[in-house]
Amino acid sequence: MSTPYAKLPAWADYGLIPLINLFVAFVVAGFVVLLVGENPFRAAIILVEGAFGKGTGIAFTLFYATTFIFTGLSVAVAAHCGLFNIGTEGQAYISGLGIAVVCLSFDSTLPWWLTFPLAIIAAAVVGALWALIPAYLQAKRGSHIVITTIMFNFIAASIMVYLLVGPLKPAASQAPQTRNFFAGAELPKLNWIIELFGAKIRSAPLNISFLLALAMAFLVWLLIWRTKLGYEMRTYGHSPKAARYAGISETRIIITAMMISGALAGMMALNPVMGDQHNVAIDFVSGAGFVGIAVALMGRLHPVGIVLAAILFGMLYQGGAELAFEMPAISRDMIVIIQGLVILFAGALEHMFRPYIQALFASFSPRSVGMEAVKGKGA
Amino acid sequence: MDVFNAIVQTLDSTIRLSVPLLLACLAGLYSERAGIFDIGLEGKMLVGAFAGAAAASVFHSAFLGLGMAVLISVAFAMIHGFASITHRGNQIVSGVAINFIAAGSTIILGQAWFQQGGRTPALQPGERFEAITLPGADAIRDVPIVGPIYAELLSGHSILVYLAFAMVPFTWWVLFRTRFGLRLRAVGENPAAVDTAGISVAWLRYRALICTGILTGIAGAYLSMVQNGGFVKDMTAGKGYIALAALIFAKWKPVNAMFACLLFGFLDALSIRLQGSPLPIIGKVPVQFMQALPYILTVILLAGFIGKAIPPRAGGVPYVKER
Numbered sequence: 001m002s003t004p005y006a007k008l009p010a011w012a013d014y015g016l017i018p019l020i021n022l023f024v025a026f027v028v029a030g031f032v033v034l035l036v037g038e039n040p041f042r043a044a045i046i047l048v049e050g051a052f053g054k055g056t057g058i059a060f061t062l063f064y065a066t067t068f069i070f071t072g073l074s075v076a077v078a079a080h081c082g083l084f085n086i087g088t089e090g091q092a093y094i095s096g097l098g099i100a101v102v103c104l105s106f107d108s109t110l111p112w113w114l115t116f117p118l119a120i121i122a123a124a125v126v127g128a129l130w131a132l133i134p135a136y137l138q139a140k141r142g143s144h145i146v147i148t149t150i151m152f153n154f155i156a157a158s159i160m161v162y163l164l165v166g167p168l169k170p171a172a173s174q175a176p177q178t179r180n181f182f183a184g185a186e187l188p189k190l191n192w193i194i195e196l197f198g199a200k201i202r203s204a205p206l207n208i209s210f211l212l213a214l215a216m217a218f219l220v221w222l223l224i225w226r227t228k229l230g231y232e233m234r235t236y237g238h239s240p241k242a243a244r245y246a247g248i249s250e251t252r253i254i255i256t257a258m259m260i261s262g263a264l265a266g267m268m269a270l271n272p273v274m275g276d277q278h279n280v281a282i283d284f285v286s287g288a289g290f291v292g293i294a295v296a297l298m299g300r301l302h303p304v305g306i307v308l309a310a311i312l313f314g315m316l317y318q319g320g321a322e323l324a325f326e327m328p329a330i331s332r333d334m335i336v337i338i339q340g341l342v343i344l345f346a347g348a349l350e351h352m353f354r355p356y357i358q359a360l361f362a363s364f365s366p367r368s369v370g371m372e373a374v375k376g377k378g379a
Numbered sequence: 380m381d382v383f384n385a386i387v388q389t390l391d392s393t394i395r396l397s398v399p400l401l402l403a404c405l406a407g408l409y410s411e412r413a414g415i416f417d418i419g420l421e422g423k424m425l426v427g428a429f430a431g432a433a434a435a436s437v438f439h440s441a442f443l444g445l446g447m448a449v450l451i452s453v454a455f456a457m458i459h460g461f462a463s464i465t466h467r468g469n470q471i472v473s474g475v476a477i478n479f480i481a482a483g484s485t486i487i488l489g490q491a492w493f494q495q496g497g498r499t500p501a502l503q504p505g506e507r508f509e510a511i512t513l514p515g516a517d518a519i520r521d522v523p524i525v526g527p528i529y530a531e532l533l534s535g536h537s538i539l540v541y542l543a544f545a546m547v548p549f550t551w552w553v554l555f556r557t558r559f560g561l562r563l564r565a566v567g568e569n570p571a572a573v574d575t576a577g578i579s580v581a582w583l584r585y586r587a588l589i590c591t592g593i594l595t596g597i598a599g600a601y602l603s604m605v606q607n608g609g610f611v612k613d614m615t616a617g618k619g620y621i622a623l624a625a626l627i628f629a630k631w632k633p634v635n636a637m638f639a640c641l642l643f644g645f646l647d648a649l650s651i652r653l654q655g656s657p658l659p660i661i662g663k664v665p666v667q668f669m670q671a672l673p674y675i676l677t678v679i680l681l682a683g684f685i686g687k688a689i690p691p692r693a694g695g696v697p698y699v700k701e702r
Contacts, residue, residue, distance in 0.1 A: 032484065036491040084471055086418075133678075143681035144690070146418070146471050147627060150620055151674040151681075158671035166665075293475060333486040333497075340479025344458075348468035348476055 008354075008361060014300055018346060020353050022298065025341035032337055036329045043323060043330060050322025051315035055199025057322070059191050059206040063276070065307075065314030066206075069213040070268035071292025072299060072306040073220050074261045079301050080224055081257035082237035087134060087149025088265040089289025090156035091127040095266030096280040097160065098126035099273050100168060100178050107185035115185050119270060120212070127266020128259040130156065135258030139251040145258075153289075164282050177281035187275045207275030209267075216264060217303040223260070233257050265289060287336075294339050297347040313339070387527045389648050394536065395606065397644025398543045399424070399598045399615075403622035404629070404636045405550050406594035410456075412554065412631060413587030414567035414693040418474030419459055420595055421619025422481030427452040427599020429485040432499040432610035433492065435506040444506065445600045452596030455481065456588040464584050467697035478619075486612045497612035499603070507604045508537040537605045539597060546594070550633040563587055567691035570698040580698045595619075624677035631691065643673040 008017075030040035051061045071088050078085035085091075102122045106115050134148035161176070170179045187207040195201055224230040236243040236253045244250060272284050291313055298312070299305030313335075320335045345352075403420045410417040430451035435444025455477055462473040486497040493499055513534035520530040554560035562583055566573045570580045602618075603610040625643055629635035650669030 032487065036487060084469075086471075086475070137678070137682050141681070141683045143678075143683070146416075147623065148678055148681055150418075151624065151678045154617060154620065154674045155671050155678075158667040158674075162665050162667040290475070290479070293472070297472065329487075329491050331487065331490060333483045336479050336483030337487065338483075340476045340481075340483060343472060343479060344462065344476035348462035348470075348473035349466050350468065352466050 008358060012357065012361065014302070014305065017350070017354060017357065018298060018300060018305070020357070021346040021350060022342065024353075025338065025345040028341050028345075029334070029338045032334070033330065038327050038329055043327060046323050046326050047316070047319035049319075051319035055191075055194050055197075055201040056204050057318055058199065059194055059201050059204030060318040060321075061311065061314040062190075062210055063204060063206040063271070063314070064317040065310040066210040066213045066271045066275075067268050067288045068291050068295045068310035068313045069217060069307055070264055070271070071289050072295030072310050073216055073292075073303065074264035074268070074289075075292045075296035076299070076301040076303075076306055077220060077224070077233075077264060078257055078261040079296060080230070080237050081233040081253060082240065083135075083138070083254065083257060083261075084146050085131070085149055085258065085261050085265075086146055086293070087131060087152050087289075088261070088268075088292045089285055089287070090149070090153035091130045091262045091265035092268045092285045092289050093153075093160055093283075094130045094156040095123040095127040095269040096273055096284060097163065098122035098266070099269055100280040103181045103185035103274065104178060107182040110184050112184055112186060112188065116187060116208070116270075116274070119185070119274060120267060123266040123269050124263035125266075127262040127264070127269075129262070131258040131262025131265070132255065135255045138258075139254040157283075161282060164280065168280070175281070178279045181274070181278045185274055186278055187270070205272075205276035207271065209271040209275050212267065212270070214307070216267065217307050220264070221303040229256065265292075268292075291339060294342045294346070297350075298342055383524070384527065385652075387531050389645075389652050391532050392648040392651065393641060393645040394532070394540065395644075396647045397640040398540050399601050399606070399618050400622050400625055400640040400643055401543050401637060402546070402594050402598035402601065403619055404625045404640050405546055405633065406591040406598065407623055407626045408550065408554075408629075408631060408633060408636060409563070409587045409590040409594070411626065411694055412567045412691055413563050413584050414570060414691055414696065414698070415459070415463060415584055415588060416470040416474065416695045417459065417588075417591060418471050418623070419455070419477035419481075419619075420591075420622055421615050421617070422474075422478035423452045423455045423592060423595035424599040424602065424619050425478075425481045425485055425613070425615045426455055427596035428603035428614055429489060429499070429599070429610045431596070431600035432502065432603035433489070435604055436500045436502055436609070439503070439506055441506055441508050441604060444604055445508075445597065448600035448604075449593050449596035452599060453589055453592030456592030456595070457585075460585050460588045463697065464581050464588075467699065470695055470697075482613065485610070489610060489612065499610040502604060502608045507608055508539055510535045510537055511541075537601075539601045539605055542597065543601070544637070547633050547637045554633065559586070564691075567693055570693050574698070574700065580700075584698075598622075621673050624673055627690075628677055628680055630689070646672050 033040040033043050051057050071092065074088045075085055099119050099122055102119045103115060106118065130152060134145050134152055137143040137148055138145040164176045164178070168178045169176060187209060190206045190208060190210055191201040191204055224234065232243065232248045232253055235246065236248060236250070240250065243253070268288060269285070273280055277284065295306055295309040295313055298309040316335050316338060320332050323334070324331045403424055407417050407420050427448040431444040431448030434447035435441055459473050459477055462468040463470040489497045489499060516530040516534035519526045554564060562573060562578055566580055566583045573583065574580050602614055607614065621643055625636060625639040628639040646669055650666050653664065
């Protein structure tokens with residue numbers, strides 16, 4: 001394949017290829033299950049039933065999906081601008097600090113619908129600021145954003161550990177976390193939506209930040225494909241040289257994209273902190289930022305794809321918990337493997353199957369891949 | 380004299396703590412000099428640690444363990460090569476994937492095979508690398524100054540420690556004094572030129588990744604078979620990333636890499652030693668600050684405030700033959 005990849009029909013590009021990649025990732029994961037000595041088909045059934053079988057399962061699946069929509073969008077916005085933001089994890093973690101300040105100050109005086117917007121702003125601002133420094137260094141000093149954001153993940157973790165075992169911890173408590181929030185900082189649940197469909201829910205943390213996540217997905221779509229800024233970001237991501245030639249300020253576009261990315265990462269913290277745990281605890285992000293990489297790649301950086309991929313990963317998290325219960329040999333770490341395989345096949349190896357699929361399409365109908373029939377002419 | 384002993388002990392643990400960093404850092408040096416970014420050092424160390432400890436405890440042999448650690452680690456390096464060289468995928472994405480696969484599979488397989496919550500069985504005396512006493516160490520132990528330095532600091536480490544430090548001049552020699560090294564550096568700077576000379580870019584980069592895999596395997600084996608008598612889940616705990624930071628800090632040079640790793644190891648040793656006890660003049664330093672210091676220093680370096688770190692020019696760019 002020496003020619004640049006010929007065009008496939010959109011449905012194949014955005015539907016078929018991701019599905020094939022995903023399928024291969026799951027086949028390999030199935031082999032790992034086999035290696036552990038369990039039946040991969042039974043494992044898959046337990047997983048899907050655990051995620052969608054009961055109302056509670058669905059609510060949990062959507063709760064996890066909320067988190068991954070935020071982190072997936074965060075990675076995607078940066079990626080459209082050609083930046084790989086590995087720092088989503090750290091930006092989300094440090095945003096817990098902003099949320100903690102808002103919640104601990106206002107939770108006994110304000111109702112939730114006033115605390116929530118304040119917390120959104122705090123989370124977004126802190127996340128954006130944490131992304132600002134690596135962005136500035138990339139734009140002005142040329143330091144590689146991947147390395148700096150990794151470093152900032154560790155620095156964020158150190159700061160949060162320091163604060164949570166020290167200043168933010170109530171004196172009487174041993175656990176490294178803030179005091180529990182009062183009702184003024186607890187987000188209302190959304191379980192009634194699922195109950196409308198007749199399913200019963202015992203207790204699940206699905207909350208209003210799910211709607212915020214969907215709204216953000218829409219806004220990201222609007223930003224990337226319907227605004228001048230989004231156009232500039234995509235231009236820069238496609239070809240920094242072309243962007244420079246078109247008079248787009250490199251510094252401005254890098255910093256803006258990274259700050260939006262950081263703000264989205266920061267909002268992720270609202271879901272577990274205000275929607276579920278009602279405190280800020282050590283390691284509350286627990287890898288969701290990295291899941292965002294898998295989600296963004298699988299969703300092909302499009303908000304619709306990201307929402308779907310996030311629901312898939314939500315399913316893996318919730319179903320995985322059930323699976324660990326039924327098959328003790330397969331703990332939740334199985335998801336980490338699947339996540340890695342998805343990143344490998346949908347990300348790094350995304351072009352592996354493309355030539356074959358193109359050949360297949362070309363043999364059926366050359367027009368569909370944008371080629372004229374070459375019969376008798378000699379390529 | 381107490382102060383002197385404390386210094387010797389801190390330096391001793393500096394050496395122990397910097398060895399895995401040094402091995403991983405040199406591993407990264409080979410691949411990055413060949414133009415392949417490798418975020419997956421962490422993951423390869425982790426699978427090396429697991430494979431080493433698991434094989435050593437099953438076959439009752441430290442050397443078989445080391446061999447298995449290297450083998451599996453090289454296999455993971457080849458996955459990275461397959462994705463990023465053969466299929467020209469994004470090298471960072473591939474590295475991230477390897478870290479996740481390593482983190483998950485070591486726990487799942489460890490639990491399935493040994494049923495100890497993701498640990499491998501504690502290694503018995505013959506199954507791990509023992510400390511080597513250098514000749515005459517016991518004889519001169521009581522000599523002031525020189526005695527403790529020789530007996531405590533230089534003697535009494537495992538063979539992997541000496542190997543790690545021997546790898547520094549060896550790597551320098553390979554990179555700067557052999558034909559392979561010249562080509563390896565060239566492929567990281569200007570692969571098209573190497574290609575024009577009729578040398579396969581892909582095969583050179585694969586060989587660089589094999590070197591990376593061997594060294595990360597040894598680094599992992601050191602963690603699980605020397606520093607710790609067995610594998611514990613997530614035992615690399617970010618060391619692969621610190622090694623990456625050290626590599627940048629060292630500006631992709633082997634001797635600098637050793638000093639960078641010793642510095643980061645020293646910071647680690649110091650934070651363990653101090654454990655919240657106050658320093659003279661500065662006062663009490665939070666442990667977390669000491670732990671974050673390597674990362675902060677690297678960011679400051681990257682920002683160009685301490686010299687400038689210039690990576691190999693072709694780093695991170697998949698090589699496309701025709702243009």
